[in-house]
Amino acid sequence: MxxxxxxxxxxxxxxxxxxxxxxxxxxxxxxxxxxxxxxxxxxxxxxxxxxxxxxxxxxxxxxxxxxxxxxxxxxxxxxxxxxxxxxxxxxxxxxxAPDGEYFDTLLALYTRFAREGQGELHLNARDLERLPDDFLSRMRKAVPGAQVTISPKAHDVESGFLLVYGGVDINCTFRAIFEDAYEELRDTAGRLLFSSQAAAPTA
Structure with missing residues (x-):
C-alpha cells in the first residue's frame, strides 16, 4: 500500500x-x-x-x-x-267528648268570647237536642253583663257555636278555634312528637 x-x-x-x-x-x-x-x-x-x-x-x-x-x-x-x-x-x-265535658268546654268558650249586650248563641241540631237544662242559667252566671239567648233554630255548624251580636258573628266552632291556634298547636305537637328524635345521639 x-x-x-x-x-x-x-x-x-x-x-x-x-x-x-x-x-x-x-x-x-x-x-x-x-x-x-x-x-x-x-x-x-x-x-x-x-x-x-x-x-x-x-x-x-x-x-x-x-x-x-x-x-x-x-x-x-x-x-x-x-x-x-x-x-x-x-x-x-x-x-x-261526653256531654258533660263537651258543654263544660262550650261554657268556657262562651265565658272567654261573650261580651256585654244582647246577642244570640247558635248551636247545631245535635247539640240543641242534648243541651243541659241549666246551660242558659250557667251562661248568664258566667258573664252577667251579657244578655245572650240560645236560638231554638239549629244552625249548620259542626261543633261549638256561633255567637251573634247584631251583625257581628263570633265563630266559636272547634274547627275555627283550632285553625286560629294552629301555628301554636303545630309547634307544640312537633316538639312532643319529634323532640326525642332531635335529642337522640347520632351514630
Missing part, C-alpha cells in the same frame, strides 16, 4: 468511526426522546384518569346530596302530615 493509499484508508476509517459515533449518539437521543414521549403520554393518561375520578366523585356527591335532600323533603312532608293529624285528633277529642 502506498503512502497515499494509507492516508486515504486512515481517513476512511476515521470517517467510519465518526459516523458510527454520530449514529450511536443519534440512537441515544432518539431513545431519550422516545422515553420523554412515553413519560409525557403516561402523565397525560394519569391526568385524564385523575380528572375522570374527580368527575365521578362529583357525580356521586351530587347524587348523594340530591338523595339526602329528597329524604329530608319526604321527612318534612311526613312530619307536617303527622302533626296535622295530631292536631285534628286533638280537635276530635273535644268534639267527641
Amino acid at each position: 502506498t503512502g497515499l493509499e494509507s492516508i486515504l484508508s486512515q481517513i476512511a476509517g476515521d470517517g467510519q468511526k465518526e459516523a458510527e459515533e454520530i449514529l450511536e449518539e443519534a440512537r441515544k437521543k432518539a431513545g431519550e426522546i422516545s422515553e420523554g414521549f412515553k413519560e409525557k403520554g403516561a402523565e397525560q393518561v394519569r391526568a385524564i384518569l385523575k380528572d375522570g375520578e374527580r368527575q365521578a366523585q362529583d357525580l356521586r356527591d351530587r347524587a348523594k346530596s340530591a338523595a339526602e335532600l329528597e329524604q329530608r323533603n319526604q321527612m318534612l312532608v311526613f312530619k307536617q302530615q303527622l302533626i296535622g293529624e295530631t292536631v285534628d285528633a286533638a280537635r276530635r277529642t273535644f268534639e267527641e
Whole structure:
C-alpha cells in the first residue's frame, strides 16, 4: 500500500468511526426522546384518569346530596302530615267528648268570647237536642253583663257555636278555634312528637 493509499484508508476509517459515533449518539437521543414521549403520554393518561375520578366523585356527591335532600323533603312532608293529624285528633277529642265535658268546654268558650249586650248563641241540631237544662242559667252566671239567648233554630255548624251580636258573628266552632291556634298547636305537637328524635345521639 502506498503512502497515499494509507492516508486515504486512515481517513476512511476515521470517517467510519465518526459516523458510527454520530449514529450511536443519534440512537441515544432518539431513545431519550422516545422515553420523554412515553413519560409525557403516561402523565397525560394519569391526568385524564385523575380528572375522570374527580368527575365521578362529583357525580356521586351530587347524587348523594340530591338523595339526602329528597329524604329530608319526604321527612318534612311526613312530619307536617303527622302533626296535622295530631292536631285534628286533638280537635276530635273535644268534639267527641261526653256531654258533660263537651258543654263544660262550650261554657268556657262562651265565658272567654261573650261580651256585654244582647246577642244570640247558635248551636247545631245535635247539640240543641242534648243541651243541659241549666246551660242558659250557667251562661248568664258566667258573664252577667251579657244578655245572650240560645236560638231554638239549629244552625249548620259542626261543633261549638256561633255567637251573634247584631251583625257581628263570633265563630266559636272547634274547627275555627283550632285553625286560629294552629301555628301554636303545630309547634307544640312537633316538639312532643319529634323532640326525642332531635335529642337522640347520632351514630
